[in-house]
Amino acid sequence: MKLRTRSHRRMPTRDGVFVYLPDSASIMRLDAEAVTVLDRFECREGLEAAEYLAETGRGRDAAAEVLEELCDVGAIRPVEEVRPPSSSLPPMPFPLATLVLNVSSRCNLSCTYCYEYGEDKLPGQGEGKRPASMSPETALRSIDFLFESARGRRDVSVTFFGGETLLNREAIEAAVDHAEGLARATEKRVHFALTTNATLLDDDIIAFLIDHRFGVNISIDGDRASHDRHRSFKSGRGSYDTVVPKIRRLLAAARGRTRPIGARVTLTRPLPNLRDLYAHLTHDIGFDEVGFAPVTSAPNRDHALLGDDYDDLLAQYSALADDYVAAALEGHRHGFSNLGDLLRELHEGVNKAHPCGAGLGLVGVATDGELGLCHRFVESEAHPIGDIENGIDEDRRREFLEKGHVNRKIECATCFARPVCAGGCYHEAEVRYGDASHPNLHYCDWIRAWTDLGLRAYARITDANPSFFQRFERTSS
């Protein structure tokens, strides 16, 4: 029988080699003998096991043992082994875990890059056909819908989104109150999260966020210069000086009493120095975590990131990753959350059938109660999947999820980044290719380089401080 090495990724460590096996998303440490055998079978047409064993002469038994182990873990497999491309879904209807409520499509800022119905809007979005704010009644009905659709699930989450979410405190407060009542009655646990531009934070709302243990994400782009470049009021005045004192108040009041509070930075051209920006947000302002997201926009915009910006971005992420590793080796946590999230997935061995929970465990609700695959699909004509009164249209949901399954994405079949990427964001694919289930092939190189960066950081940390990732096990359970 002819055998050959399956696609994998190697990470050198102090003694031996780590390999990442995307078929299972497992990470194994190989000794030198195992690496030799792996190398020998690295050929397209494969090699007869008997032929290889004959080659090894007197070392035959030992070689057979190594080969058997590599076959067992799936690093080497028969050439003609067919893996049926199963795109099977979990038992449907899948219980909902998270509902994202678009409580307001209005905003009190007018950031130049805003996607709230900007260039990457989908057909139907931003046409003014729906109320700008969600009514408290719709918010309550949405919560009912979540609890019904969550079935036996113990934990449910409600995320508030906008526009600027805090422009509609009425709906938020109504939803929280109702959800907590239902949670008590049904013995579930409910978690809340919200994204805000921080302009409307006052002592009242800060106390509310802390009392209900909100996970808070604040959009802020760095120091005054980087932040005010795009994040301004309608008058054109920058918002940095307004938001920073409010953020400081929130952070001081929340310390130790809520989940970590994160800064979400939108990256535009020209890219700032991310290390300095990270230091400013964590050290000077006091954020626990910082996550970066490149702006989504048409490529002809001045602020759009271009090809060489992405190379620069990767180099800068790499520098932040070095800081993360250095902190981890001393047993400290570091707040570069893009990397933290990736490492958590690599440590767990997440092997995604779908790129994200959209349409599966998560749906978005528009201001009028219509459902979308996620917050970025609400109000769009692409993939309507029901509304809170009549529930999810299960046929459409199933059809969408079957098409979006990673095994349907032929280009992804041999990609080592598949377990974490699974084709990437549906919304991005819908905008770029007019088809949400299309793999996002325009950024594969970048995703692979980023995944590789994560794997190497994981190997460096595990090699020198194996217990570091246990903290992730506690928090993820």
Next chain:
Amino acid sequence: MKHIQPVNRKAKRLAEWVAGSRDEVRALQDTDTPFGCTTVFAPGWEVDSGGGTHGLCQPIERDLYDCYHSCYWPAQVPDGLTNWPSWAESCGAPMNDWKNIDLVFP
């Protein structure tokens, strides 16, 4: 495994699975001679063409013993051939002593 060590959580689960499935295969391979209901005509768990059990293993407890005494296959009863040779010792006359038969914990 001697040459490969699991590192992340998924790898640990995979390694446990590999170890478990190997033992299972060995248990079957370690017996040189084939025994049991596959080599002789010994209808056991089935029913006859009319859906009844009357003309098959008599008495009915023979089902139990057919798998236990002569078969190495891990069936729903312990295999007496390799692993639990004394499992049914306390059960001389099944009609009366069946209560003495206990569970085994592999």
